[in-house]
Amino acid sequence: MEFPGISASPGIARGRAFLFLDDKLAIPRHHIEASQVDYEFGRFLTALGKASKEVEGLARGRNAKLFDAQLLMFDDPDLKDKVRSALEEEQRNVEWVLAQIMEEMSQKLEAADSQYLRERTVDFSDAGNRILGHLLFRPKVQLTDVKSEVILVTHNLMPSDTLGLDRRLVLGIAADVGGKTSHTAILARSSEIPAVLGLSDITRHVKAGDDMIVDGIRGIVIVEPDELTQEMYDERKREWQRRYVVLKEMRQLPAETVDGKLVSIEANIELPEEAESVLTHGGDGIGLFRSEFLFLQPNHFPSEEDQYQAYSSVLKAMRGRSVTIRTLDLGGDKVMPGFSLEADANPLLGWRAIRFCLSKPDIFRTQLRALLRASVNGNLRIMFPLISGTEELSRIEETVSEVKADLARENVPFRPETAMGIMIEVPSAALSSDILADQADFFSIGTNDLIQYTLAVDRGNERVAYLYEPFHPGVLRLIRTTIENAHAHGLPVGMCGEMAGDPLATVVLLGLGLDSFSMGPIAIPLVKRIIRSVGVMEAESFARSLVPMKSAADIEEAARKWMEERLDFFSW
Ligand code: PEP
Numbered sequence: 001m002e003f004p005g006i007s008a009s010p011g012i013a014r015g016r017a018f019l020f021l022d023d024k025l026a027i028p029r030h031h032i033e034a035s036q037v038d039y040e041f042g043r044f045l046t047a048l049g050k051a052s053k054e055v056e057g058l059a060r061g062r063n064a065k066l067f068d069a070q071l072l073m074f075d076d077p078d079l080k081d082k083v084r085s086a087l088e089e090e091q092r093n094v095e096w097v098l099a100q101i102m103e104e105m106s107q108k109l110e111a112a113d114s115q116y117l118r119e120r121t122v123d124f125s126d127a128g129n130r131i132l133g134h135l136l137f138r139p140k141v142q143l144t145d146v147k148s149e150v151i152l153v154t155h156n157l158m159p160s161d162t163l164g165l166d167r168r169l170v171l172g173i174a175a176d177v178g179g180k181t182s183h184t185a186i187l188a189r190s191s192e193i194p195a196v197l198g199l200s201d202i203t204r205h206v207k208a209g210d211d212m213i214v215d216g217i218r219g220i221v222i223v224e225p226d227e228l229t230q231e232m233y234d235e236r237k238r239e240w241q242r243r244y245v246v247l248k249e250m251r252q253l254p255a256e257t258v259d260g261k262l263v264s265i266e267a268n269i270e271l272p273e274e275a276e277s278v279l280t281h282g283g284d285g286i287g288l289f290r291s292e293f294l295f296l297q298p299n300h301f302p303s304e305e306d307q308y309q310a311y312s313s314v315l316k317a318m319r320g321r322s323v324t325i326r327t328l329d330l331g332g333d334k335v336m337p338g339f340s341l342e343a344d345a346n347p348l349l350g351w352r353a354i355r356f357c358l359s360k361p362d363i364f365r366t367q368l369r370a371l372l373r374a375s376v377n378g379n380l381r382i383m384f385p386l387i388s389g390t391e392e393l394s395r396i397e398e399t400v401s402e403v404k405a406d407l408a409r410e411n412v413p414f415r416p417e418t419a420m421g422i423m424i425e426v427p428s429a430a431l432s433s434d435i436l437a438d439q440a441d442f443f444s445i446g447t448n449d450l451i452q453y454t455l456a457v458d459r460g461n462e463r464v465a466y467l468y469e470p471f472h473p474g475v476l477r478l479i480r481t482t483i484e485n486a487h488a489h490g491l492p493v494g495m496c497g498e499m500a501g502d503p504l505a506t507v508v509l510l511g512l513g514l515d516s517f518s519m520g521p522i523a524i525p526l527v528k529r530i531i532r533s534v535g536v537m538e539a540e541s542f543a544r545s546l547v548p549m550k551s552a553a554d555i556e557e558a559a560r561k562w563m564e565e566r567l568d569f570f571s572w
Pocket residue numbers: 288290329425445446447448449450496497498
């Protein structure tokens with residue numbers, strides 16, 4: 001059985017399916033007699049015991065502290081009393097009663113003044129769902145249960161789901177939803193895991209343990225392949241690895257065009273530990289460290305010191321190379337435990353990224369302090385996400401000046417000249433980039449969001465994925481405007497959206513004058529190879545030849561043809 005989807009991370013993987021279905025449990029509701037209360041309460045205690053044992057098991061692992069709050073809840077006599085009295089009053093089955101108590105408690109916790117209590121909402125729901133799972137004979141599957149090499153089959157993968165996951169054990173990913181620039185895709189590419197997303201309902205066609213092939217190059221998943229298909233894929237996999245070896249040989253060479261223009265090829269990372277892989281893949285620096293991943297850990301809100309350590313470790317690992325750390329970009333599909341950002345009716349147009357930070361001065365200041373303190377440990381640039389106008393920049397400037405003044409007063413060392421730049425990912429920012437240039441040291445174009453907002457296409461929705469067109473004339477005009485305005489004001493301009501790592505876009509972007517490209521480490525060698533094979537003059541005239549073209553399809557076709565005619569390795 002062959003299923004077409006969206007190729008989200010290249011490579012070919014074969015293995016056994018591991019189903020991760022985090023669907024909501026359906027809760028039955030029925031009347032019970034007063035005489036059945038004891039029996040129902042007994043069922044609750046048995047399920048509670050099982051859930052508690054399960055968590056004790058998890059707590060023996062690496063992240064023991066994460067489970068403290070859940071263990072306390074299992075022991076809490078108050079919870080037992082609440083269940084008992086609700087059973088007596090409501091005379092409903094225990095699953096229903098427990099679900100009601102959980103709902104009420106979660107609302108109270110979420111509305112609490114104390115941040116500590118708000119953060120406990122996740123623990124409470126997790127603990128409650130575990131008990132419900134046992135009552136309904138549906139124990140919760142978790143990604144920490146992955147103990148051997150598997151193909152991960154899931155409906156969707158939230159960034160926080162993947163934290164306990166040993167990524168080395170995931171050979172491939174197949175998911176019902178998600179597009180090329182969804183965070184699952186980004187995570188798969190940064191971990192070099194072949195992935196096919198947007199498969200609609202693959203979770204309904206696969207059973208745990210099925211033999212599967214994930215072809216991340218063509219965007220196809222095959223379930224229970226026959227012998228011929230297996231042989232064909234074994235050969236494809238060997239071919240893919242051979243090409244990879246060829247590319248690896250050139251990755252430490254500079255990204256210099258044949259006529260001598262040097263550009264910077266940098267990497268995007270999510271976790272501090274990924275810094276080493278940037279160097280092994282030949283990255284000239286880090287163009288985007290998505291700092292929000294430090295904040296997505298359940299039960300652990302990073303303190304100033306935690307953040308200082310994390311940022312310093314990346315700066316030190318990069319040994320003087322440029323490191324661009326982006327301030328907290330929460331919202332959309334990046335939801336921090338304890339903050340119900342998902343309550344926004346339109347999360348992608350709502351309270352996210354810099355908007356969230358500017359309304360949470362404590363969180364923002366703490367991060368700025370940690371970043372500035374870390375600045376003495378390397379070559380740091382600080383970057384602000386989702387800027388839409390100058391008002392935000394003025395408020396940022398004000399906060400930065402105050403934080404700097406505090407640090408100076410406390411005699412804490414930092415580099416006052418640390419560069420501060422902005423992401424251009426909202427059309428208004430691209431169109432007014434000449435104005436914004438006065439208040440920034442650099443620009444970085446975030447095409448993942450810029451394309452989504454320009455074309456009004458949710459970047460994670462596979463049903464409209466066909467409209468998500470990086471080569472749309474409207475998108476290219478915004479990119480060109482941003483680069484021209486940046487250069488006219490003497491600002492360097494890079495790109496850290498996924499388009500920067502798309503080999504088909506390399507020559508176009510080079511021709512438009514982009515100074516630095518930042519991408520998942522795995523994409524670096526091929527982009528470098530392309531840049532080392534072309535001249536900047538011919539790239540510029542090629543980019544000019546695209547201007548009169550009317551559609552994304554025409555432009556993409558022209559780019560493919562141009563590349564295939566000149567670069568024999570491109571048809572790979
Ligand atoms: C972007 O929008 O292009 C970007 C790099 O940011 P993120 O993918 O984290 O939203």
